[in-house]
Amino acid sequence: MIIKKYTGKNEEEATEAARGELGPGIVIMNVRQVKKTGFFAFLKPSQTEVTVALEEGDLPGRQSSVIRPEDTDATGKQGTAMKKSSFSAYVSDESGTASRTTSGTGEQLARAVSEGRIPPLRVAQTEGEIDSKLDDLQALLHVATVRKNGQKQNDPQASPNGIERDSEREETDAMVASESGAVYGSVREASLRMQNASVSKEESAKTLADFSRAHQRSDLPEENLSFIKLLYNTLLENDVNERYANELTDEVEKISKPDMPLEYALANVYQKMVLKFGPTEIIEPCADGPKAEIFIGPTGVGKTTTIAKLASRLYVAEHRKVALLTVDTYRIAAAEQLRTYASILEIPFRVIYSIEDMKQAAEDFKDYDFLMVDTAGHSLHNEEQKTNIVNFIKTLQEAMESESFLVLSATTKYRDLIEITDTYKTMVGDYKLIFTKMDETAVTGNLYNIRMHTGASMSYITNGQDVPDDIAVFNAQKIVKVLLGGSTRAE
Incomplete structure (x- = not known):
């Protein structure tokens, strides 16, 4: 694991410096303001320090600068290395003796993190x-x-x-x-x-x-x-x-x-x-032109409601031009539900029946920021429906930049999730993950399982039916805390 610190005038500048050296796969572990030292330091503006981490496998040929207990010295003697790199050697009390009391560990860890003697333990702002x-x-x-x-x-x-x-x-x-x-x-x-x-x-x-x-x-x-x-x-x-x-x-x-x-x-x-x-990837606008956000997934997972929540946030909070499309012509209720949301938000809505309809919609909404596209949930074995969805997606991909979000229920069994994710992988290729119904389950292990199985980026979770409130950007720290037994549920 590579952990390094970068400074800049602001967080964006420091993060760009980190990405320039380590690549786009970095995870921001900590952000803090640091003051310059030296004469007239009080006249100098403070800088932003960003601590980032990267798995060593993501950067071939570069070795980690993090000291680990298994490191050895130049002579290969593990005993000396262990003395230098053991955690207790980093974190000592004021008298210089290592402390192993759990009562003071939190304070010691915080001090060691702030002084840069060990990598930060938690991702924080x-x-x-x-x-x-x-x-x-x-x-x-x-x-x-x-x-x-x-x-x-x-x-x-x-x-x-x-x-x-x-x-x-x-x-x-x-x-x-x-x-x-x-x-x-x-x-x-x-x-x-x-x-x-x-x-x-x-x-x-x-x-x-x-x-x-x-x-x-x-x-x-x-x-x-x-x-x-x-x-x-x-x-x-x-x-x-x-x-x-x-x-x-x-x-x-x-x-x-x-x-x-x-x-x-x-x-x-x-x-x-x-x-x-890994890094959470959310919906971001294109630098030039519209962007299609395509939502795929099985029936009953909450795709339509999820689209309404995201569209509300993009339109109301971020002031983006949003249009809603649906290719789900199999369920009248789904189209009517999306039409209702569009009417409340006063944004365009259109039902897509054919490839020509999709091409026309891409042309009509070329001045918009986002086209939010709802697709039909279907049986994993219905080849006709699968082919129709693939054709609609290819049409959008040819017309504009697009990305797919696979919407999954956190209550679905692991074995079923494996089959679903594998099927959609063969259909659309890359996708990002959204997990719904987090409020209906007490365990969150499948989020980790599916991330590890697919390698797909995590994006959002939903925890209720209220639009637009019950949705949040995926937070790895909270989920890991739950998985390690530190909390009863992901908040």
Whole structure:
């Protein structure tokens, strides 16, 4: 993983510098204002510093500048390298001794991030937001480091290693401990459900047995192995596919060393998951001419309502010229629903019956910013309907710049999602992902599964029926927090 900092007059300039060196696949990890130093520094304007990350595989030939515990020194001695690169070597208390108390970890991590000694743990826009998000990570860590000496999870005055906490940290620690109790309770409850469910007991036992065989490192202390198992069980409980859960725990195990603090492992897996989701891609206007936004997907996932939400935002909030088109002539209700939305917004609406109609619409709305196109949901085995949609899309692609959004329900089973995404891939090629009905499910693992399976960019999620409010830009940080057990649902 490559993590670098760039400065500029503003965020845009610094980000462009990062893209110029590392390419378009960067993920912005942190943005902050920095003041120049030196004589007359107060007369100089502050600059914007952007911290970005990139998977090493995305930039061939370039090595990461991030120090890792597995790095060795020039002589190949791992012991010295571990001493230099272990997380505790970066984060020390004022006396210079490394601290492993979970009570002070959040504060130490925040200080280390701000000083640039370690990469930021969470994607954030302000330093205050970083502190808040570090508390969330701290809650997860606290779950993993609970001792077996009878310590109570919800006791804000307790410390895992018996060290008393500073008085100025009591309020923050109480908050962290409270959240830790909620996290621990949800993870513990999930674990008990797995153990007690008679239908899935044998399957769960087999899964955990396979996990135990796959993770047999005898050199790791029990605390580290327990953390890896907790991570694995939490991912499975949130419907992350076993293959991807194993990949993540394998990566944690590879970087683990007997004396490496768990906070490093937790930070690493968090960063890995956020980076695997990649940059979120939303609807952007063309520099010149109209742009067709084509919405595809199976029946009943909420394509029409999603189009109405996005059209409302583009027209009302961004003051864009928007026209609504539908090629769904199979369902009268869908066309009428879109017509109603268009009437309320006072924007053009047209039903497309043929290729000639589509060509005419492209010509008539050539001065518009966006053409939002609704397509018919269909059976994956109906070749005639599939061919019709492909022909409409090709016509638009020949007339103007266009992009496709595959709309999926978060409540759909994983196996069905695989078939749907593969079918539309053969139909239209590249597409971006929108997940609907997030308010109707308690697990979000399929968002990660489908992103990993398709490699398609994430765009939006919807969490209700209200137009235009119940839609949001996809936020990888929130989803990863849910997947790691830090929250009960994606907000």
